[in-house]
Amino acid sequence: MLSQATMSQPHGAVRRFATVPPCPASLKSLFGGQPVETFEPGTAVFWEGDEARHVFEVVEGVLRVFRILSDGRRVITGFLYPGDLLGVSLKDQYLYTAEAVNRTKLRRYEHGRFQDEINRSPELRPQLFACLCDEMAAAQDQMVLLARKSAEERVASFLLLIARRLGGDVRQPVIEIPMTRLDMADYLGLTIETVSRTMTRLTNCRVIAPSSRHALVVRKLGKLALLAGESDADDKDGAGGRAIQQAVWPN
Amino acid sequence: MLSQATMSQPHGAVRRFATVPPCPASLKSLFGGQPVETFEPGTAVFWEGDEARHVFEVVEGVLRVFRILSDGRRVITGFLYPGDLLGVSLKDQYLYTAEAVNRTKLRRYEHGRFQDEINRSPELRPQLFACLCDEMAAAQDQMVLLARKSAEERVASFLLLIARRLGGDVRQPVIEIPMTRLDMADYLGLTIETVSRTMTRLTNCRVIAPSSRHALVVRKLGKLALLAGESDADDKDGAGGRAIQQAVWPN
């Protein structure tokens, strides 16, 4: 799923001249020609406030994206997996810091040229648009989680999210958790202790089983979905799927 | 800040024929030709799960956008003000419900035609892109608020947000709060009681002064910014602005 189409990149001058340029068919192929850069665990790709020069594609590894309040409180707004884009925004400064969780490989694309390519290609545009919409949907899910879910629901939701992101292949319930408990806590708006306690409880309930420190087995996916709220119980693991239209909320 | 440029709206048939069409220069003018629809307070523009047929522009009034968990918990993910767009996403279903807070006027645009217009116009595209990026930035701010801020910081942040949204004109510290306490609570991830108590406390501190039930005066904008966290203290109302680079976070 990747690098094809290196081709000649149009330099600054060429913009609107319809000389039938390479015109990559997919976002991946856009990055395909770029060299791969490696980031060691804990190293930053860029910092909040840095001038936003580049857009990145995650090739391998996991990144955390976060902001820090003036007194040190950290909020992780998302984790990035292979295939995700990083730094897509029109601001001239990055709004957040991006750090490698584990050893990570990225491809870099210069921001202005990225915009040009997007602007030029009616193929790429909807793909980018779709990416942004997915990101927005994820952000809304996260707002729901942070605003109203209990600690247990948050942890369950998180595990479910990871399980789904990895388990494109079904019935492979061993999920890797490359991030630390602190990462999870700062993503879920909890403390490490609460995360720990909650995972212990889920283990005692036989919903999950620890595999190693950064991997576990999901034993009851349906139960997990139930605990996560969202009524995402439309999985194939039992668990009653209630899709009842909700009562109208009072003004 | 609004309806200029009515111009002839291109009717259904005309789509890709380059007959030098109106080609609106701004998103506003795109909606300019559409009729204005009015929604009474509490009425829904659309529901979560509805087929996403239209994109809307808010002409007047305020909307709340929310999702509801299976057991009734509500999370308001945002409030929309005049000039904002509603329903911009590529999903075939709306991901949230949109309701009028007060009497609201909207213009509607058919989804497919909206996409066509956007695709065709190199002027409109960056505007839409900017809208999405702003929305994304707002969502991230909200995640920070929900994940790590105290009740007082949340309320202060909210008031500050409203004050800035309205107060394009400086030094006009009377801000209207059209939404109910329950709306505020469901937006801030708190209960109505906590919102009430916190606003009382802010009143006692002379930071705000109630005007009517849905309006108040911000007496100390700088203090409010300070209480809101974010170190947004780069306002012009005193309050030390600390912009110290944060210590690097351990792994």
Add this chain to the structure above:
DNA sequence: CAAAAATGTGACGGTTTGTAACAACCGGGA
């Protein structure tokens, strides 16, 4: 004007936090 809804305020309790001590794990170096 009466009834319903929204808001404000207090006491109390629960979930989560913070502190701390301890256990488990990882990575080097001898």
Add this chain to the structure above:
DNA sequence: TCCCGGTTGTTACAAACCGTCACATTTTTG
């Protein structure tokens, strides 16, 4: 290979913040 220090993860307990419940008060609606 084993040992050892530092990091990470777990558990216990007291405290804090916010939610729950209850009710008074104000505002809105019919």
